[in-house]
Amino acid sequence: MLLALPVDDTSTLPRQPIALEGEPLTRSCVLLDGFACRYKLSPDGSRQIVSFHMPGDLIDLHSALLKVADHSIAAIGRAHVAYLPHAVIFETTRRYAGIAHAFWLETVIDGSIFREWLLNVGRRDAYGRLAHLFCELALRLDSVGLCPNGRCQFPVTQTDLADATGLTPVHVNRTMQRLRADKLISTHGTELRILDWKGLIEAGSFDPTYLYLPNGDARC
Amino acid sequence: MLLALPVDDTSTLPRQPIALEGEPLTRSCVLLDGFACRYKLSPDGSRQIVSFHMPGDLIDLHSALLKVADHSIAAIGRAHVAYLPHAVIFETTRRYAGIAHAFWLETVIDGSIFREWLLNVGRRDAYGRLAHLFCELALRLDSVGLCPNGRCQFPVTQTDLADATGLTPVHVNRTMQRLRADKLISTHGTELRILDWKGLIEAGSFDPTYLYLPNGDARC
DNA sequence: CGCAACATTGAGGAGACTCAAATTTTGTGG
């Protein structure tokens, strides 16, 4: 549905920024293929990833209402993106109330995920944080058919995971070793496997309600 | 403007929950007077406050699009709230495109603040986290005239601050003593005073852009 | 005046960090 709208451009990117904090905003990004993340930089140089995105995600729809970006977007691994001009978004919402509603809902769910991340970073230890994050990502991937049998392509590095969970890469590494030793997950190159859904959900005290997935929570 | 809409009810509350996670949603809350916060509970009982609210805030506008609440709302100290039925919200957005746009923008800014909080909790130490939080709250209060000369009524307890910053009350206490010793803030009962705006902004590496305040950032 | 909530203090422990180096994997070009 989204792709039926006239998009501005399409491009492939290795691991580069797609949009930068502080830039004026004229269009939103649709992720066609690969992974991406949004992140903020603190003045001292450390990075906080605030969301991960997978194929089909309209990454920064909210930018349509803002003049300046408060965060950056970067590809993780290789990615394809399309650009949706804000003018198109507004024209569409003006014409179709249903789509306007859907866009608003998208923004609302975005906020719900941020709240859950806040709980994750603020109140869980490293083991729980990573378990929770893997639950979320695997479930979201599964909901678009990209995680059959608990296996998915997962180009996210341990440094990325550290920046998303508020930990250091070293500690992420040691914690993932525990997750593997406990037979909750395994990694083979860039492939991630969920070995024990139930255990992972418990380790991360994961409840998928906040994702508001249409097809529900088959795995939970 | 908002208060010209027909509201459902009004009530005063000591420190009780106004809305609970998991409840079905039929109306949104407008805070008329006092302070409130939104929070999530993790299964092990710890609490993460995800936002603070001050008079005039439409606290959970986003709930209009959701069937179930993913968080709770509680008053901090005494508070007055009005309830805005979702039906009224939808009728209004259907009739007035400008208000629909304003509502969506409200949701978008809400998300921007969550992203900044994620950076705060994930990437700053206790001293910076509290400094940043005080900057945000004082500036938001100032923008509605509730923090003249850097003084404001501030009924938020140290336990609340701990739940908002991902720290423990004990550590918040010790850190606030440092903020006071460094002459950045002072407290007198429930009154909070910003003694050194510049110092506080630097300590919290605070940049108010993410708040998208209409009247700008007089203090920064 | 007395209870309850809040703020403060102390001592000890643990999770996470820093720094630095080694090892493995990945990607690229010859």
Added chain:
DNA sequence: CCACAAAATTTGAGTCTCCTCAATGTTGCG
């Protein structure tokens, strides 16, 4: 298909921020 460089992962040792537990002041309110 191999060699090399760059990136990512892994390991080790030592440190520090922040946490836990527990007790003691302090303030607000009925």
